[in-house]
Amino acid sequence: MIAGLAVAFAVATAHGELLVVAVVPLVLLALSPRSAAPESLDLSVALGSDRCVEGDEVTLELRVALPGADRLEAEPVLPPWTESRFAGHHVEGGTRVLRWTLVPTRWGRHTVGPVRLRVVAGGGSYVARARVDVGELVVYPAAAALARAVAPYELAAPLGEHPSRAVGSGVEFAGVRAYGPGDRQRDVDWRTSARHGELFVRQYAAERAFDLVLVLDTTVDAGEAGHSSLDLTVRAATGLAQTYLRAHDRVGLVTFGGPLRWLAPAAGPRQLFQVCEAVLAIRPDEGEKDAGPVHYGLGHLPRGMLPHRAFVALLTPLLDEGPLDAVRLMRDRGFAPLVVDVLNAEPTVASGSRTEALTLRTWRMQREALKIELGAMGIAVLDWDGDAELTGGLLHAMRAARPGSRSWQ
């Protein structure tokens, strides 16, 4: 455009110096022939890992070979709740290797990419754009902190690591009793025997396993993204599952509020992986959202999901009557669940608005009424804000609540 206008003006007005304005862009174009521009480019893109935990660093690597280009611009399209920074580049045998460091801050299945590329050649005369798909990054929730796997005293399942009230062949000292026929000589407590003038033997606590069933209320996701009730729910569930599965206990999972899903109690590392996968399925994808609300109550839960004397922990934000109904249903089945309140936010109200202040007060009273009603049913409620260590509160609640058993009711 510049050259054409300049030539036209120069010819029309007979001013030769105006050709200067035309000559500069024309020479630039002449020095940048299209044949010098790259006709193709070889590229590949890959994630350092396709699975990680919230807060982990994942590397995104782009390899591009484009001889003849002047400039390369690359911008990966990142999923929400992902921090990223360009980690630098280097050359490997004529191939440019660009690296980004991604830090996903929220659990879920995230689509990383595409990477948008813009290649400039010929001093800016030629520009090519390309998009390269990357793939899916599975981000597992960060497990809540638990110092150790605590358990109630009354345990039924044999062959575990938790000392119980029953006397057995564990390693934890449980007391002494008078020697009887059949007792082993190695169990004789010589000091007590010498004091009393007759033989006494040491007794040890039996070590039992623990069945934990986590019931997750996914009806509502309330609070700030990253610290919402659903985030706290899945982090607590993952932390509990991880801690108890390491102690060789059995862990099961039930989610309600959307589609009812369950995972039968089992032990082992494989179960932890299955719990994590089940937790990831809690957040509905677009297809499920479009399918409309699904209301399957816990009444559809198979009886085998809640084994004899299992300990049931209900993780819920306590925002409606759903948790109360769930507790009633489990009581009917003979279980007294521990309720973990995972809501750590309140609705924001405009300062000075009396109506909104009254609404907030009513909202608080409704939650308080729910807790009182649960207390009246003998259900322990543990408040968890997402940061505190869970072990202490859990131990206190477990020792207060009896494990469920139909025969106990």
Add this chain to the structure above:
Amino acid sequence: MAVTPADGRAVATWGDAAARALVVLTATAVAVVAAVPELNRYVVLLGGITVVASSAAAVLPFRLPGTLAVLAATLTVLLAGTLDVSPLRPLQAVADAALLLGLVAALAAREDVGGRAPHAASLPLRTLAVRAVAPVLALGAGAVVAVTAAQDVVPSVPLVLAGLAAVVVALVVAAGAHRS
């Protein structure tokens, strides 16, 4: 208390602000160099339009104001060269040609930087010296043309025909460069 994902797009950065400022500065420089020393009202008017259009191009996320800015700047330079025949004019023409190149480059940079995410990477694959060869040669050629145009020559038919032939050759070469 609805949960919504954070906006992952870029916000204004120093690089973005610098690219916007550069557009306005180069357009203003084109207008000023073209208008002085004789402030012709039409040249000043076109220069003003150039500055306004460049300001719009710096602010708005559209290409049209940038195109208008380049058009107005070119017309400013050409009109000034037509109306003002001072001895400094060839030198001004070379400077304006360089500034026009700068304006186009600034508009391209503003378009690239604006809207780019903070984690985007931009790598020069050739050194600055290599990339500067073509613009320096172009400006050198422009200076030669300016010096030649400033000479007092007796107009003749062969000279005019040679000039026209040179222009046609230049246009053909430039058009050929775009042909694949």
